[in-house]
Amino acid sequence: MSASASPGGKTVSVIGSGLIGCSWAMVFLSAGYKVKLYDSQPGQAARAIRDMRRKLEELQQNQMLRGDLNVEEQLALLSSYDDLSEALKGTFFVQECVFEELEAKQSVFHVVENCVGEDVILSSSTSCLLPSNVFSRVQNKKRCIVSHPVNPPYYVRLVELVPHPETLPAVMEQTYALMTEVGQTPVRLTKEIDGFALNRVQYAIIAESWRLVKDGIISVEDIDLVMSEGLGMRYAFIGPMETMHLNAPDGLEDYLSRYKDGMQRVLSSFGPVPEFSGNEAKVINQEMCNFISKDQLSSRRARRDQLLMGLAKLKK
Ligand SMILES: NC(=O)C1=CN([C@@H]2O[C@H](COP(=O)(O)OP(=O)(O)OC[C@H]3O[C@@H](n4cnc5c(N)ncnc54)[C@H](O)[C@@H]3O)[C@@H](O)[C@H]2O)C=CC1
Numbered sequence: 521m522s523a524s525a526s527p528g529g530k531t532v533s534v535i536g537s538g539l540i541g542c543s544w545a546m547v548f549l550s551a552g553y554k555v556k557l558y559d560s561q562p563g564q565a566a567r568a569i570r571d572m573r574r575k576l577e578e579l580q581q582n583q584m585l586r587g588d589l590n591v592e593e594q595l596a597l598l599s600s601y602d603d604l605s606e607a608l609k610g611t612f613f614v615q616e617c618v619f620e621e622l623e624a625k626q627s628v629f630h631v632v633e634n635c636v637g638e639d640v641i642l643s644s645s646t647s648c649l650l651p652s653n654v655f656s657r658v659q660n661k662k663r664c665i666v667s668h669p670v671n672p673p674y675y676v677r678l679v680e681l682v683p684h685p686e687t688l689p690a691v692m693e694q695t696y697a698l699m700t701e702v703g704q705t706p707v708r709l710t711k712e713i714d715g716f717a718l719n720r721v722q723y724a725i726i727a728e729s730w731r732l733v734k735d736g737i738i739s740v741e742d743i744d745l746v747m748s749e750g751l752g753m754r755y756a757f758i759g760p761m762e763t764m765h766l767n768a769p770d771g772l773e774d775y776l777s778r779y780k781d782g783m784q785r786v787l788s789s790f791g792p793v794p795e796f797s798g799n800e801a802k803v804i805n806q807e808m809c810n811f812i813s814k815d816q817l818s819s820r821r822a823r824r825d826q827l828l829m830g831l832a833k834l835k836k
């Protein structure tokens with residue numbers, strides 16, 4: 521595919537050029553879409569493009585670049601804007617990636633709607649703000665949807681598609697098709713729920729992990745090994761439902777007959793929602809930093825990305 525032959529010459533507008541905005545831009549570029557990147561901070565989108573060039577070149581050097589286009593071909597599809605209306609011209613899909621602040625997102629979509637046609641899909645990257653709230657200032661809510669990525673989206677391809685109560689089924693399906701086309705793995709939620717699916721599961725894991733460390737049952741390092749060398753080894757390839765199905769000789773029904781009493785007893789022992797603050801947070805944070813210091817974060821993220829890319833290749 522040549523750079524000029526983006527899928528039907530279609531353009532995606534990415535609003536917000538931070539971690540997720542740049543990740544989305546790289547994903548859409550990898551599939552040959554034109555990407556118009558906007559940020560409210562003057563010059564920020566242009567700086568983000570320079571950062572993306574470095575990242576794409578490094579990915580290409582490490583044979584980790586996604587798609588059929590080389591770096592120059594992908595970058596030829598990318599442009600940056602300090603003017604929102606210019607960034608929205610010709611777009612068919614808007615991916616919002618601004619701060620996780622409701623007012624910021626509501627304001628962005630209020631302005632965006634006045635710059636695009638009725639058929640342009642408005643999509644938010646929000647981690648867990650409800651679509652009913654995020655799109656509350658949009659007149660035509662039928663074309664609104666949450667497309668919640670997982671960090672880092674270039675390697676972790678899940679995208680949760682969460683509808684507004686008014687979202688048209690066709691908008692869900694068009695977004696599902698787009699996310700599939702650009703190489704992500706979309707899942708459909710039938711309706712909005714606080715935290716969607718991924719963060720409800722993730723926060724349940726975080727809460728119990730936090731509690732076990734807080735209560736001195738296990739160390740920070742070892743609770744992470746419980747996931748990375750235990751559950752995560754399976755969950756990287758099969759989910760919790762299939763895990764149950766495989767873990768009993770006669771499948772899920774057999775598993776439930778064997779273990780439901782234990783599951784219900786353990787789950788009934790779960791305590792209140794952790795505060796994640798105060799002295800307990802200071803103690804756990806210090807233990808975390810003793811295990812992985814803040815000056816190691818960059819190298820650990822690079823290690824994470826390398827491992828995730830290897831895992832993604834293995835799963836193909
Ligand atoms: N960081 C993560 O791990 C994940 C974040 N998300 C969600 O993605 C969204 C973006 O998060 P990040 O990229 O991490 O944030 P970030 O802070 O890295 O980037 C936000 C960008 O938006 C820009 N911005 C702020 N207000 C704006 C406006 N009104 N118009 C245009 N640009 C504006 C900022 O200048 C900044 O460049 C949030 O809703 C977040 O919850 C979703 C999944 C994972």
Ligand SMILES: O=C(O)[C@@H](O)C(=O)[C@H](O)[C@@H](O)CO
Pocket residue numbers: 646647648669670671672718719722
């Ligand atoms: O963890 C992730 O990548 C996503 O679930 C997110 O939405 C956010 O980063 C989340 O962790 C914030 O709580």
